[in-house]
Amino acid sequence: MDGPLSSAIKELKGVLKYLESYRSDDGFASTITDAKELAEILGVDSDFKSAQNVRPRRQKRQFDYESEDQAVQDPKTRLKVGFFFQTLDVTISSIKERFDQLQAHNSHFSFLYDISALKHMPLTVLLDNCTKLETFLTHQDLKDIDAQQLSDELQVLSHSIDETVSLTPLNVLQHVVEIGIDCYSNFAIALRILLTLPITVASGKRSFSKLKLIKTYLRSTMSEMRLMDLTIISIE
Structure with missing residues (x-):
């Protein structure tokens, strides 16, 4: 899946x-x-028209060049x-x-997309995937999940979950919440991180500054609180 x-x-x-x-x-x-x-x-x-009466630009040649680069005229x-x-x-x-980061995320979380297939996965491979995910979700001495516990939870869940229903990560997480999230705490954490990962790296960029439109020379003495309120109103 x-x-x-x-x-x-x-x-x-x-x-x-x-x-x-x-x-x-x-x-x-x-x-x-x-x-x-x-x-x-x-x-x-x-039709393509060549520029008339345009003097070709000459580029400065460095000492290690054997010949000048010819500019494209056509x-x-x-x-x-x-x-x-x-x-x-x-x-x-x-x-x-x-999208290198997106591919890295997918390589660490891909085994969580099909829970029912995990019961056919060798235990060593499953533990290796869980260990990689634990390392990925570790910062200094803090880690979000435990690899061995996650592997044990996935083994139990893959054999107990009903395969007749849709096994999307969201449906599986809802099923885990209904059962009791304490029974699969590591798996629930991993799924919540997976489901909140963005599938795009597009970011909004301002073509102009709203601050320049709000804080003009007529409003140069306004307080920071008023400036913040006007900025929020402008954004909304």
Whole structure:
């Protein structure tokens, strides 16, 4: 059973595979074709025009260069190299960099998605997964779960849970709460952490500062409490 983290990672791998295959001459040709069709619909000239009377910029050559780098003059080639390929390179690199943590989370929690399958898992493998999760949830001398206790709880729960019902992590946690959370305390903690993990790393970024709009020169002497209240009102 795939959880939201596993599903998100599969979708990301598909996106990466598509972008890497799209970064090619064929992908650029397809983009140019679509752009020309759109330009015809909008009544816009779709021909590439070279800049007139533009003096080519000369870059300073370092002492270890054997020859000068020739600037790309063809506008179509310049668009492909300086924009199309560059944009895809940045996108692919950003996806790989930003979702490394998401893949790490999934590798530690993936065995908790299908509880009924754990009864067929060798005990050594189950204990190894629990130990990795305990290490992952440990900070200095503090740890959220105990690996041996979690392994024992999963062995009991995997044999006692009803397989006819939906065994999503949320349903299993609700079942554990009904039984008694004290009986499966380590498992309940692990599931609550799993269910509160975000499946995206997107973050909201402000395009402008609200503070500059609130604290103008006419309100420069307001108290901190009033400024805080106005900021909250502006946010809401």
